[in-house]
Amino acid sequence: MKREQTRSAHLAGSDDFAEQLAWRRLTAEHGDRLERILDEHGWPAEADVGEEAATGAWLVAQHADRQLGLQRRALRLLERAVADGGASPRHLAFLRDRVLVNEGRSQIYGTQIAGVRDGAPAIWPCADPDPARVDALRAEVGIAPFAEHTARHAPGGPR
Numbered sequence: 001m002k003r004e005q006t007r008s009a010h011l012a013g014s015d016d017f018a019e020q021l022a023w024r025r026l027t028a029e030h031g032d033r034l035e036r037i038l039d040e041h042g043w044p045a046e047a048d049v050g051e052e053a054a055t056g057a058w059l060v061a062q063h064a065d066r067q068l069g070l071q072r073r074a075l076r077l078l079e080r081a082v083a084d085g086g087a088s089p090r091h092l093a094f095l096r097d098r099v100l101v102n103e104g105r106s107q108i109y110g111t112q113i114a115g116v117r118d119g120a121p122a123i124w125p126c127a128d129p130d131p132a133r134v135d136a137l138r139a140e141v142g143i144a145p146f147a148e149h150t151a152r153h154a155p156g157g158p159r
Helices: 003-012 016-040 051-062 070-082 091-103 129-139 148-151
Strands: 113-117 118-121
Touching: 003 016, 003 051, 016 051, 016 070, 051 070, 051 091, 070 091, 091 129, 118 148, 129 148
Parallel strands: none
Antiparallel strands: 113 118
């Protein structure tokens, strides 16, 4: 699922509605599959399934924007896995921000980009408006500084 989503991620922001629909179908299908995995096994901890599969589970949850119940469940399970040392605090920060944004609330780590406006990434609002404090929170969980993150999302920016 991770490879398929990575390969297809460009469809999410496509100008072609058929491509957007293909992305939505793919992420919903993967979300349903992740739900079954969570039912049977709980959160796929890195020690149990390996780094690629654990990252894949996080990525599927991250992209399940039309399945907020799944995202919330994954967030709770991922919080426990991080507390037990079995998952990435970085993944937890990204998923926490994603859930907050999908709930219409301000994000904490500034990881979620709304889109590009006037050639620059438009960031969803952060609970703390001070970029230095947001960068300190980002550093605590292993996320690059805000300026580097947004530069990667700028048109023509490094990926």
